[in-house]
Amino acid sequence: MEQGTRIIKLGSPFSHVLGAERKGRLVGVLNATEWPHCQMTTGEKLKMAPVMIRTIGFNLPRAFKVMSSRAKHEPREPHWHIGPVAVHPEEQRHGVGTALLGAFLDEVDQQRAPVFLQTDVDRNVVLYERFGFKVVSQEEILGVNTRFMWREAR
Template identity: 40%
Template structure:
């Protein structure tokens, strides 16, 4: 995810800085998802090569505590980065608020050297199985056209697309199967 267009736009050109920023933002969010959502990891021996998560209904928006922890991280990247992240989160929150009760997919990420080898598909398949067992509506956002194609293979349909901080985002949902 470090090299996703939105992350480059929001956090700048330095890949080390982007990765550090994403780790600091996602770690508390994923810890919270462990409580009520679902997180899967793909491993090659002891190495984590992929991760996929679902936030349970009502658990996908950042809490006040999440925002408080993220603010110093964002400000460390400068005010432009913080303002871009604010604009980005506002669009996502507006779209999310219009969805009925749903399971929110994200993040789904695979180490670059493992992409294209089925890791993401296996993780996504397991998440979709969980959605089906729960009879849950799945929802996600992506900024990569190749991800749109991947998600469509698993039954996600594009609801809308719009620019977010200058990068096109697709908003997708999946009805439970069966």
């Protein structure tokens, strides 16, 4: 499912992608999308279905359930939506995610735009809170506690 999500999000024409490189190797990526393009339309889901089927196979209904549940929490006002943020396992805990997030938020702060994200990784909540995000809601989706976080415009 993670691979399918990355294909969908990073393949969107509305994606704003930042990459982190160390010694010529991609070690991290941050994807963000500006509202109202944060959630896929039904047409976009149908268009991506063949790629998703090849990538995640029988997990496709599960993936659509997760997307649908998360979409209910999407703010209905202008904002940037961050996700996914991914750092290679060997590079985690070395500041890559912090650098990506900081660089992106510097850009967003110049626009004075709020930011929304969701996470189901406990340790990431602390990182996002350091950048001014607050948990505004949470939901258990398919047994996973997902936090939805918001950062006011600066």
